[in-house]
Amino acid sequence: xxxxxxxxxxxxxxxxxxxxxxxxxxxxxxxxxxxxxxxxxxxxxxxxxxxxxxxxxxxxxxxxxxxxxxxxxxxxxxxxxxxxxxxxxxxxxxxxxxxxxxxxxxxxxxxxxxxxxx
Amino acid sequence: xxxxxxxxxxxxxxxxxxxxxxxxxxxxxxxxxxxxxxxxxxxxxxxxxxxxxxxxxxxxxxxxxxxxxxxxxxxxxxxxxxxxxxxxxxxxxxxxxxxxxxxxxx
Numbered sequence: 001x002x003x004x005x006x007x008x009x010x011x012x013x014x015x016x017x018x019x020x021x022x023x024x025x026x027x028x029x030x031x032x033x034x035x036x037x038x039x040x041x042x043x044x045x046x047x048x049x050x051x052x053x054x055x056x057x058x059x060x061x062x063x064x065x066x067x068x069x070x071x072x073x074x075x076x077x078x079x080x081x082x083x084x085x086x087x088x089x090x091x092x093x094x095x096x097x098x099x100x101x102x103x104x105x106x107x108x109x110x111x112x113x114x115x116x117x118x
Numbered sequence: 119x120x121x122x123x124x125x126x127x128x129x130x131x132x133x134x135x136x137x138x139x140x141x142x143x144x145x146x147x148x149x150x151x152x153x154x155x156x157x158x159x160x161x162x163x164x165x166x167x168x169x170x171x172x173x174x175x176x177x178x179x180x181x182x183x184x185x186x187x188x189x190x191x192x193x194x195x196x197x198x199x200x201x202x203x204x205x206x207x208x209x210x211x212x213x214x215x216x217x218x219x220x221x222x223x224x
Contacts, residue, residue, distance in 0.1 A: 034213070044162070044205060044215035062212070096161055103173060104152050104209050108161035 001025040001107060003097050008112030015087050019112055021080040021097030026107060029053060032100045035071060037093040038111075045093075047071075049100075050080065054111040085115045120145055123205055130224040137193040141206035141217045146186050150210035151193035153182055153191045156218075157202045165204075166191065196221070 003026075007019040021033060032055075036049040048061035050071045059071045070083040080097055094111040121144035131137055141151065149169040154162035164173040167180035169189055179194040193200055201223055206216040 043217050044207075046213040046215070049213075060212070098161075102165045103164060103171075104207065104213075105154070105162070106164045106167075106173060108163070111161055 003099065003107055003109035004114035005095060005097055005109040008095060008114045010115045010117065011087050013087060013089060013116055013118055015112060015116075016083070016085045017087060019082040019095055019097075019114070021082075022095045023078040023080070023099070026099065027101060028099075030101060032036045032054070033071070033073060034098045034105065035069075035080075035099065036081045036096045036098055036105075037091075037114075038096065044074060047082065047095075077111050083118045084114075087114075092116045120147075120208060120211055120214045122206060122208060122214055124204075124216035124219050124220060127148050127217075128220045128222060131196055132224045133196050133198055135196050137191075137196055137200075138189040138223055139193075139204055139206075139221075141184075141188045141189045141191070142221050143189075146201050147208045147210035149185050150208055151182075151184070151189050152207045152209065153180075153198075154205045154207065155202045156205065161197065162205060193221075 008066045018038050032051045034049040038044050048071050050059045050073050057081040068085045073080040096111045098108045123142045135141045151169045153166040156162040170182045181192045183190050203218045203220045205218045
């Protein structure tokens with residue numbers, strides 16, 4: 001049972017990035033998948049989530065974030081994605097995906113590091 | 119805006135001692151609170167949800183209590199593996215994390 005993130009790296013300010021979250025061994029299609037980021041300064045910050053097909057694949061995002069983040073999923077591949085556009089230096093963080101089903105955030109990936117710098 | 123306040127920021131204790139960590143919310147969240155443990159280089163791990171329900175595989179020395187705006191995580195007898203950072207999270211109104219309490223060896 002695991003989630004594995006990928007796609008992080010060094011990006012120039014203003015650039016875009018798509019992070020991936022691969023699921024294995026869990027009930028992916030019924031799970032809500034969240035994206036969370038962590039920085040030394042701001043701690044853990046919920047970015048948003050995408051719900052399951054049974055709840056209409058609805059996505060929701062933190063009100064404190066700009067509309068630069070888009071979450072999607074592909075249940076046929078057991079994958080979720082986080083698209084980030086217009087990257088800023090303050091987006092530098094470790095990005096995690098996590099799932100909630102019967103309990104909140106009971107499975108987390110190991111994280112993928114995003115560094116925004118010129 | 120929901121504000122989460124964890125205290126203390128750092129708790130210095132010896133193995134075998136009892137740890138009590140506090141989490142306060144700026145709004146009534148009923149029992150919609152979780153606790154996570156994070157060790158260096160690792161993702162957070164769910165310990166407690168619905169304020170007092172232990173997650174699968176979590177030792178019985180971890181317990182959660184509270185409702186409304188005041189919550190407590192108690193570790194009855196600290197083991198060497200328990201020295202870590204602990205975060206609370208509310209999920210009554212979207213999802214918000216506290217700033218964490220570091221439990222360190224005295």
